[in-house]
Amino acid sequence: MSRLTRAFSGRKALVTYVTAGDPDLKTTAERVLCLDASGADVIELGLPFSDPQADGPVIQAAGQRALRGGTTLAKVLDLASSLRGKIKAPLVLMGYCNPLFTYGEERFADAAAASGLSGVIVPDLPYDEGESLYGALERRGVDAVLMAAPNAATGRLAEVGRRSRGFLYCVSLLGVTGTGKALHGDLEAYMARVRAVTTLPLALGFGIDSPEKARLCASLADGVVVGSALVGLVETCGDDRPRLLEETGRLVRSLREGLDGI
Amino acid sequence: MKRGYYGPFGGRYVPETLMAALEELERAYESLSRDGAFQEELSCLLERFGGRPTPLYFAERLTEHLGGAKIYLKREDLNHTGAHKINNALGQALVARRLGKRRVIAETGAGQHGVATATAAARFGLECTVFMGEEDMGRQAMNVERMKLLGAEVVPVTSGTGTLKDATNEAIRHWVATVEGTHYIIGSVVGPHPYPMMVRDFQRVIGDETRRQVVADEGRLPDLILACVGGGSNAMGMFHPFREDPVDLVGVEAAGRGIATGHHAATLGAGRVGVLHGSRSYLLQDDDGQVIEAYSLSAGLDYPGVGPEHSFLKEAGRAEYVSVTDGEAVEAFRLLCRLEGIIPALESAHALAEAMKRAPRLGGKILVVCLSGRGDKDMDSIKSYLGKGENQS
Ligand SMILES: Cc1ncc(COP(=O)(O)O)c(C=O)c1O
Numbered sequence: 001m002s003r004l005t006r007a008f009s010g011r012k013a014l015v016t017y018v019t020a021g022d023p024d025l026k027t028t029a030e031r032v033l034c035l036d037a038s039g040a041d042v043i044e045l046g047l048p049f050s051d052p053q054a055d056g057p058v059i060q061a062a063g064q065r066a067l068r069g070g071t072t073l074a075k076v077l078d079l080a081s082s083l084r085g086k087i088k089a090p091l092v093l094m095g096y097c098n099p100l101f102t103y104g105e106e107r108f109a110d111a112a113a114a115s116g117l118s119g120v121i122v123p124d125l126p127y128d129e130g131e132s133l134y135g136a137l138e139r140r141g142v143d144a145v146l147m148a149a150p151n152a153a154t155g156r157l158a159e160v161g162r163r164s165r166g167f168l169y170c171v172s173l174l175g176v177t178g179t180g181k182a183l184h185g186d187l188e189a190y191m192a193r194v195r196a197v198t199t200l201p202l203a204l205g206f207g208i209d210s211p212e213k214a215r216l217c218a219s220l221a222d223g224v225v226v227g228s229a230l231v232g233l234v235e236t237c238g239d240d241r242p243r244l245l246e247e248t249g250r251l252v253r254s255l256r257e258g259l260d261g262i
Numbered sequence: 263m264k265r266g267y268y269g270p271f272g273g274r275y276v277p278e279t280l281m282a283a284l285e286e287l288e289r290a291y292e293s294l295s296r297d298g299a300f301q302e303e304l305s306c307l308l309e310r311f312g313g314r315p316t317p318l319y320f321a322e323r324l325t326e327h328l329g330g331a332k333i334y335l336k337r338e339d340l341n342h343t344g345a346h347k348i349n350n351a352l353g354q355a356l357v358a359r360r361l362g363k364r365r366v367i368a369e370t371g372a373g374q375h376g377v378a379t380a381t382a383a384a385r386f387g388l389e390c391t392v393f394m395g396e397e398d399m400g401r402q403a404m405n406v407e408r409m410k411l412l413g414a415e416v417v418p419v420t421s422g423t424g425t426l427k428d429a430t431n432e433a434i435r436h437w438v439a440t441v442e443g444t445h446y447i448i449g450s451v452v453g454p455h456p457y458p459m460m461v462r463d464f465q466r467v468i469g470d471e472t473r474r475q476v477v478a479d480e481g482r483l484p485d486l487i488l489a490c491v492g493g494g495s496n497a498m499g500m501f502h503p504f505r506e507d508p509v510d511l512v513g514v515e516a517a518g519r520g521i522a523t524g525h526h527a528a529t530l531g532a533g534r535v536g537v538l539h540g541s542r543s544y545l546l547q548d549d550d551g552q553v554i555e556a557y558s559l560s561a562g563l564d565y566p567g568v569g570p571e572h573s574f575l576k577e578a579g580r581a582e583y584v585s586v587t588d589g590e591a592v593e594a595f596r597l598l599c600r601l602e603g604i605i606p607a608l609e610s611a612h613a614l615a616e617a618m619k620r621a622p623r624l625g626g627k628i629l630v631v632c633l634s635g636r637g638d639k640d641m642d643s644i645k646s647y648l649g650k651g652e653n654q655s
């Protein structure tokens with residue numbers, strides 16, 4: 001069983017996302033240690049991109065800050081390497097396809113495996129276009145996690161379920177990442193449709209910004225993904241790094257409690 | 263060739279939430295493109311509402327002045343709303359109606375596509391929202407007013423660099439969230455499949471008419487066709503019907519302040535292959551795969567991507583792509599005003615500038631320039647450019 005799949009056994013999994021390099025890579029490393037210690041089961045490192053189609057204003061702004069600070073794929077891979085052995089939670093890189101293609105698909109797959117990444121999520125690379133990158137990752141034992149959408153026809157859902165590795169990332173709404181959003185009207189029926197086509201663990205993500213929403217979603221899934229709420233703390237905390245770490249830990253612990261109470 | 267691909271270019275690199283809509287659009291468009299009633303409705307609309315066919319005009323004084331090739335201008339500037347963009351906007355508005363969607367959205371740079379979409383939406387009683395970079399709203403204030411008059415909501419985009427590429431991102435994001443009742447009218451031969459194909463099909467009327475008109479006037483096909491390339495829709499619409507003929511096809515990109523300065527929009531000339539806005543094509547990017555802002559005095563050309571079929575024509579050697587600086591385009595702009603009494607769009611002036619470079623050496627040849635739009639919208643840009651004393655003549 002893959003490390004990612006195992007991270008979903010036992011309890012409802014808390015998958016957390018932070019943009020790498022926001023506000024800087026050193027702080028990101030500290031935040032990752034904090035996420036791990038506070039109860040995250042999977043940690044996604046977001047690779048900043050100039051044109052993030054699937055992201056709302058919070059993650060867009062974080063990406064811009066990270067890019068201004070000089071964050072690159074090579075540096076994010078180094079960050080992942082440096083965290084090896086220091087955290088329990090498996091690391092997943094989440095990034096748009098163009099920087100990965102520029103780096104080179106085979107070269108990236110090698111580097112992902114060498115830096116100890118357990119998985120990769122590429123939100124703008126559906127399986128139809130991703131055969132070569134996803135194949136390259138599979139050959140190195142790195143899980144290519146695919147995304148499912150609530151408006152997908154059952155045939156497409158089944159194909160996504162069949163091809164995803166580690167877990168299946170179920171998008172909880174029609175829209176981009178962000179906070180303060182209403183989730184898809186009939187999450188229950190959606191999750192039942194996904195369950196029927198795959199045995200992979202299911203994580204619900206997008207728009208989950210509070211322990212209450214996390215709890216609601218986790219009752220229908222095997223885990224939840226929280227991104228913008230964590231990323232947004234960089235804005236609220238400004239340059240106060242100790243406070244950023246404190247708030248990060250506090251939010252993750254409250255999410256953890258929400259999930260454990262189910 | 264793989265579906266939705268032109269050689270290695272094209273495809274559908276989008277979030278999973280858009281796949282259902284793109285598949286629906288592809289199916290609907292496939293059946294509409296073979297539907298006689300739909301095609302009839304569209305050509306009637308282009309004729310009675312859009313003002314087609316547009317003339318193919320022999321530019322006699324320009325030809326004399328340059329003393330070489332005979333120069334013809336395809337007068338897309340005489341379309342309703344002043345540019346070729348209306349051909350696509352009307353086509354897609356009809357598609358939206360057939361899909362049962364009551365609302366359309368669009369991105370716009372110069373504002374021409376936004377105005378065309380707002381116009382088509384008003385004509386069919388569709389709700390319309392246009393995303394426009396904040397910087398472009400300043401540069402093209404008159405087009406913002408036109409869109410509002412036509413009943414469209416104009417949403418300023420401040421994310422990223424606040425220009426066309428960011429307006430496109432914002433339109434895509436908005437579409438992801440509203441996909442069930444909204445059709446996205448993309449403005450050029452870019453984006454995920456089936457957009458590059460569909461927009462090309464709606465623009466090929468330019469080339470189809472040109473072929474008939476030039477044969478009627480000259481009894482033969484032209485030797486050389488030139489068109490400017492932003493995303494590439496007027497060029498692709500012009501080129502496509504000639505792709506299997508012995509006619510040289512030349513796309514003209516914006517070299518801005520000069521390729522060497524880095525301030526340009528020569529995507530095919532100076533970019534590398536990558537993925538932007540849902541398709542694989544040439545694009546302006548840095549060594550890490552981050553997209554770089556494009557620059558041109560012409561707001562309709564400063565886009566860091568280009569339609570995938572142009573990348574294919576370039577690699578296949580079927581079309582040639584060159585670039586022209588701000589200064590050269592302004593020079594051509596002024597010459598056409600004085601010699602022919604036509605004020606061209608700055609975009610179109612790029613194609614004209616290249617024609618002026620080549621014509622003197624091409625005696626006996628026939629040359630067609632796609633005059634994609636009229637220049638009323640560019641008065642402020644021209645005035646401030648000349649006011650700064652750059653390249654004044
Ligand atoms: C008059 C005119 N020509 C050309 C263009 C460039 O677009 P495309 O390359 O898709 O024809 C524009 C875009 O706004 C335009 O307004």
